[in-house]
Amino acid sequence: MSFKIAIIGAGSVGFTKKLFTDILCVPEFSDIEFALTDLSEHNLQMIKAILDRIVEANKLPTRVTATTDRRKALEGARYVISCVRVGGLEAYADDIRIPLKYGIDQCVGDTICAGGILYGQRNIPVILDFCKDILEVAEPGAKFLNYANPMAMNTWAAIEYGKVDTVGLCHGVQHGAEQIAEVLGAKSHSELDYVCSGINHQTWFIDLRLNGRKIGKDELVAAFEAHPVYSQQEKLRIDVLKRFGVYSTESNGHLSEYLPWYRKRPDEITRWIDMSDWIHGETGGYLRYSTETRNWFETEYPQFLEAASKPLDVSKRSNEHASHILEALETNRVYRGHFNVKNTGIITNLPQDAIIESPGFVDRFGINMASDITLPEACAATCMASINVQRMSVHAAVTGDIDLLKLAVLHDPLVGAVSTPEEVWQMVDEMVVAQARWLPQYADAVPAAKERLSKSMVKTRDWAGAARRKVRSIEELRAEKTALKQAG
Template sequence: MKTYKVVTIGGGSSYTPELIEGFIIRYEELPVRELWLVDIEEGREKLKIITALARRMVKKAGLPMEIHSSLNRRDALKDADFVTTQLRVGGLEARAQDESIPLKHGLIGQETNGAGGMFKALRTIPVIFDIIRDCKDLCPDAWIINFTNPAGLVTEAVLNHSDWDRFIGVCNLPFGMEMGVSKILEVEKERVRIHMAGLNHMVFGLDVFLDGTSVKKEVLDLMVTRSSALNMKNVMDLPWSPEFLKGLGAIPCAYHRYYFQKEEMLAHMLEDFSKGASRATEVMEVEKTLFEKYKDANLADKPEELEKRGGAYYSDTACNLISSIANDTGDIQVVNTRNKGAISSLPYDCAVEISSLITKNGPIPLATGVLPVGAEGIVQQLKSFEKLTCKAALSGKYEDAFVAMVSNPLVQSEKIGRLVLDELLLAHESYLPQFREVIENLRNKS
């Protein structure tokens, strides 16, 4: 039986026990012989803690899976079959800036949407490209499974600005939506499938199937009173009106609230901000608690508190995908991949988040045609923003970053967009080497 070598970049993440659990559960179908956990020097202590926990989990399971750790990814990558990426450039401190600086100027501050999401992409895309260069040298046949946010934007950059095609973006949101629908319908998750299409964190459930039969109308009716079942831990829960759901004719995801309930979401975030609270500060506390638990030499299981981190179903999402590629299953999963005409109103080569057949040669997106009219405009606008952000991340030009910022539907202001752009550039100077000259000019002006 073929065995596999998996390398996880960002192995010191608090999410990693989810991944370990996923590989343990699936060992019979996906025998991982080596799992390498890789991090950077700043993550040395967390990596040490996670590695020890991973070894305890594998030992308890009685599996011949070797757990290695390294601060040098080139030492780890040689002959890898799969490389997973779950990194956060700048850590949670950078996330706090992404959230607080836009809020200071009256804009939504969020790690994957708006100005904050743009800057997470500007910091992340060059690092992902560095990883790809190493993979080309050391494991040219590996699949890179990217969980790093913003997953769709990162996938867009790789598929259209590099020559690496074996790259798939994953997100736990679609899996969580199917779990939520199964709870609404009070059935097992395996009986439910949502046909999804759109962009990462702007994906729509176009149809819902229970045992192969469409039940979309029933689910939309039930969502009026039970939409909380589909919400995420990191997004404020606001109900959808029956008129909106009926008019949209599709299942919205949690992140749609930032666009379709913008005023209420902003007011809530500003209230928290006035008290010195944010999702970043909340996650910092959760992580502190988690790592104290992870240190316990008697702990050999994933703790329940990990779900508060926002990573629920990560192992199911990532490990299901890896297993399906390895076993050429041809099952349907929601991934970020090249459109290839599946959504007819978006460019052929662009990255989309869409229900796809998973094969040993990668995803085959399911033909969708045009999106509902209520989804079409916002998806087109965000795809333009994604393309502009990719251009800025690779050019390091101020004008490219400025037009990307202003074009985002959560900004749409030259005046405020400039203020936020300049402040975020200065705040993240250490992680934006491509903007070094731009940032020096900003400092000289100030």
């Protein structure tokens, strides 16, 4: 087979390498072209050198090109994969820093909440530019695979306004299933069968079976509470399981910021999170992790390049959906996964226009979603709160309506639990002004926002959050990795 895959945001070096090696684990795909594109020529050249080394070491005919000219990369592409973060870590720091001034403590801030909504405002205009290019220069009928957060908002915009065949992909379902298999004592993940349904980062294991035996709430709660690690790392997630009756796919830290109950008071935050790793609830945890990862990669790049000389190991193919979807579409080997698509009746008690995450099967005929799924009422109610925020956020991003943007932030569950309307209005003005260079749709609104800020009487605080850690130096990271290696 010979076709072209374009990867936008390919400077996300580690993730691009994973997608690349996964796809090359499919024997039929050795003779394809990968077209990498990114705003950073520096990052592009680093990842191209790594991928070229993999191709050379494995004596493959695979072609790798790299360009900052996005349209050139997209020309003739059958598949387009996006993993962009518009504004990079600089804008992301504002997504965490500014809401903290108004008492809003986020762990990740890339899905909803104040940070996730502003992230969507930056990404959506760019996503729509991608869609325009795909329609004009990619292979007719090209499929757009979106890995970028905020997943639901980006996918919603691409489908509703971009008019491109789009699917959103995430790995939360797989990670949750791995946990469940472990606590239930499964010998392998294949022993666990499950149906997850909901929306991205709020998907629920509504049917669980271990070797065909149905697993109920009480058994699952007991299994998690007996686990020496997860009982501490997933305290909030286990509490939701007890109250809702089903387990959420999302991590303790992620889940905490989509709900109005666990992060609204500093003393409550420390009660429910775990500081053993960023993903369990640390304030700005993913920002710290992303910053450290970038710094580590820049410093240790020669080691990454050397590691690329090893032969491909098909057994290490990851459970990221992209390679499996492409394999199913091109070879007709059926793949079952959980995908982000427009609802259209798939989940009976969520809106038709919402982007849902639910089971589907892929073959040569496309992605075929299982339908007629009804969520437990509490799960549907929680999803609905986020869907309403997502809908307003997408429409605000497309129209540049700052008043609608403020209403979207006001209706966010955690923001509403913490902040007053006056605080929300000022916070959004402050975030839009701070990020104006990445928000072209709000250019006309920025002068008035600056004027309002100059006259505002709303008080803010100088607060680092309830559980903040400093970014570690390269020396600290190296010492920690050495200690872990020696201990292992």
